[in-house]
Amino acid sequence: MSTTEVESLAKLRRLLADGSSVRDLRLQDLDLTQVETELLGIDDFTGVVVLGGRLGDTLHRHLRLHGALVFPADPDVPFDAWRSHLYRPRELYAGLREHGYDATPDARSYRWSLDPNQDVYSSLLRAIHDDSISDALGEFLDGRTVVGVMGGHAVQRGSADYAMAAQLGHEVASHGMVVATGGGPGAMEAANLGALCTDATLLEPALTALAEVPSFRPDITAWARVAFEVRERVTADTGAPRSLGIPTWFYGHEPPNAFGNRMAKFFSNALREDVLLRVCNGGIVVLPGAAGTVQEIFQVATALYYAAADRGVLPPLVLVGDKYWRAEMPVWGVLQALAADRPMADAIHLVGDVGAACSTIERIANSQRPTSGPREGGIAP
Template sequence: MTDDNAKSRGDGNTPEKQRGPVTLRGEHSVEATTTDQRLLDSRGPSDWVHTDPWRVMRIQAEFVEGFGALAELPRAVTVFGSARTREGHPEYTMGQTLGKALAEEGFAVMTGGGPGAMEAVNRGAQEAGGLSVGLGIELPFEQGLNPWVDLGVNFRYFFVRKTMFVKYSQAFICLPGGFGTLDELFEALTLVQTKKVTKFPVVLFGSEYWGGLADWLRDSVCKHGKIGEKDLALVHVTDDVDEALQIVKDAYKAWEDAH
């Protein structure tokens, strides 16, 4: 039976059609067009681009592109932070300083590739002669990668991008940020807590900004038994670049020793 030939089931009354590996029976077997026709007839509707099976191929392509672009990346640290941080703000300067320090320690520096704190970190890394990486995401309110990115990859899907951040970095450092930064922070903490990734420090840079969150985790979340005491140790809060670097270097050394 070919792709486009319908047949009847054993009782002879229920139509059945094979569409590649998929079997369609009953009323679902009736299609106005074939797969080949929809592919080759450029005058037809474009709705097929947005179907779930096609999305799987698109997702697969994003993984392939990401893995290919980042496979030979040297040891790296991902830094998150707000896209709303303006140049000249102390947090922007903090990002530049951090990016520079990481680059001088031999780490590639990855960010979300956007403006604000991400731009500051990429800028600091590039100006220090390090490898500045940006993993962008398709958003309605951001315009491409910032100009301080040396190696950039754009993604449609957040979960593919998140995989790249975790797979190709040895630590997360979070500058003050909003929902996006919090999302990445807690996803990383969950992966470390459940041992999906190991020897992976999470540093919150800026005690004035992050202190309230750290207090809440200790005084509310831990106090009510939703996390354990050892889970609190997964989060490091600091204002000191040297301390942040030391945390990252110690974790990387432990990872090297384990491998």
């Protein structure tokens, strides 16, 4: 059986106008009220699966009576489990300006995830949502070079470390690569900001404005509002994507930042971490951080350690800060010990500043540009 995914009304309208059979279509996250008349005129929906979206009772009955399997959206949960596209930051923060962060879909979804009375149906909705996001992420990044930037969530706006992460994000994105982070505050926010900022002259004023609210604690609303004000001045959300966040509601007490072109937000942190590392086909740059950052380093190191000898050039793992990674958080020695006499040895790098990190990433990217989507070239083996 051959199936066709339809994730836009434009594509569905083309199929209907051509008189093509609708058998075995997968209609995901569509407003079918816009084509109800056309669909009511069809009496064979064999193999058709309707995943979420909008449809009236009349069309719902008609589809089911003529062979379709319908999985309706649940209006009682604060998210769309069947969504076919990634989030824009303003979707997650809808209502922020008028009602504050607690009223936003992001905050409501986090509270929903903490409900102790959830059952197997709730687990199913979370799993469907995360699979839908994973699928949308693959489509969004197909054929693009993606560089991950990791760093501490506690880095405050206005600090030298924050400015360094922003500069790194800007330089990487300016070489035509998508900057992917964990999508949260701190160094992640800074790297996403730098990547989104297409004009280098706007970066310094943006950093100055953001420093007025250094942290999301204790007031997420104020922290997010100034971020969206800065975003409006930095760039329009047009052109090729430069900035991507991959956050999780598992750490819902840490809000997502406002500076991704798109946000791939997951309920499962384990899935989110796997996806984040897997899409980074251009390598990963690691700024100073604590436990979470160290965990990510060794997740990458494990994949590099077990990479097949004939795989070719491995995506680089670049640590920034010689003194920090040798003495203050001495993981460099462990990485070197693991890499001895293995292909991994050529993939790990310790550099002194973000300029050297960018040069390393760009040099390796030029030596082996990917020809397919990020699922085939990332860090994971």
